[in-house]
Amino acid sequence: MEDSLVWHHSHRGIYDVKSGYRVAVEAKQSAALSGASSSLLLPKDFWKVIWSTPVPPKIRNFWWRVCCNKLASKENLFRRRCSDSQQCPICNASVESIEHLLFRCDWTRAVWFACDLGLRSEVGLCPSAKIWTLSLMEMCSNVKDRKEIVGKAAVVCWFIWKARNDWVFSQSPVNPQAVVGM
Ligand SMILES: [Zn+2]
Known part of the structure; x- marks a missing residue:
C-alpha cells in the first residue's frame, strides 16, 4: 500500500x-x-534530584508525573475527554486538579496538618506541585537534604494518591490518620 x-x-x-x-x-x-x-527557571539539577530521591522507583516516577502535570486527576482526564466530570470525587466542591487532590481537598489538608514534615501552611498556598517542589529544594543547603525532603513529600503524596484511588475505585472511605500512619 x-x-x-x-x-x-x-x-x-x-x-x-x-x-x-x-x-x-x-x-x-x-x-x-x-x-x-x-x-519558571528551574535549577539545573531539578529533575536530577527528583530522579535520585531515596524512595522506591514507582514513587520517583509518580513524583515526576505530578511535577509534569501528567497525573490522571479528574481535571486532566476531563481535558482529554476521558471523564465526564472534572469535579473532585471526594469533596465534590472543586475541580480536581493535582494540587487540589494532593494539597487542598479538606481531607488532604488534614493529612498535611497531622504529618510532622512541618509543611502544613505552605502546602495549601502553592500554585503548582512543581513550584512547591522547587521551594522544598530551596529550603535545603545541600543536595542530600534536597533529595530527602522531596522524597518525604513525595511519599506522603503517594499515600494520598493511593487513598484517593481506593475511594474512587473501591469506595473505601479516605482516612487522614491512616495516611499519616503509613
Ligand atoms: Zn476535593
Missing part, C-alpha cells in the same frame, strides 16, 4: 475545520498550562 497523509484527529482520517479548530484550542490550552511552568 502506498503511503498517504492521514489526519489522525478525525474518525475518517481527513482534515476538517471543526477537528482542526478543536486541536488548535487544545494545543493552546496545554501550551498555556505548561507555559506557566516552562517559564
Whole structure:
C-alpha cells in the first residue's frame, strides 16, 4: 500500500475545520498550562534530584508525573475527554486538579496538618506541585537534604494518591490518620 497523509484527529482520517479548530484550542490550552511552568527557571539539577530521591522507583516516577502535570486527576482526564466530570470525587466542591487532590481537598489538608514534615501552611498556598517542589529544594543547603525532603513529600503524596484511588475505585472511605500512619 502506498503511503498517504492521514489526519489522525478525525474518525475518517481527513482534515476538517471543526477537528482542526478543536486541536488548535487544545494545543493552546496545554501550551498555556505548561507555559506557566516552562517559564519558571528551574535549577539545573531539578529533575536530577527528583530522579535520585531515596524512595522506591514507582514513587520517583509518580513524583515526576505530578511535577509534569501528567497525573490522571479528574481535571486532566476531563481535558482529554476521558471523564465526564472534572469535579473532585471526594469533596465534590472543586475541580480536581493535582494540587487540589494532593494539597487542598479538606481531607488532604488534614493529612498535611497531622504529618510532622512541618509543611502544613505552605502546602495549601502553592500554585503548582512543581513550584512547591522547587521551594522544598530551596529550603535545603545541600543536595542530600534536597533529595530527602522531596522524597518525604513525595511519599506522603503517594499515600494520598493511593487513598484517593481506593475511594474512587473501591469506595473505601479516605482516612487522614491512616495516611499519616503509613
Ligand atoms: Zn476535593
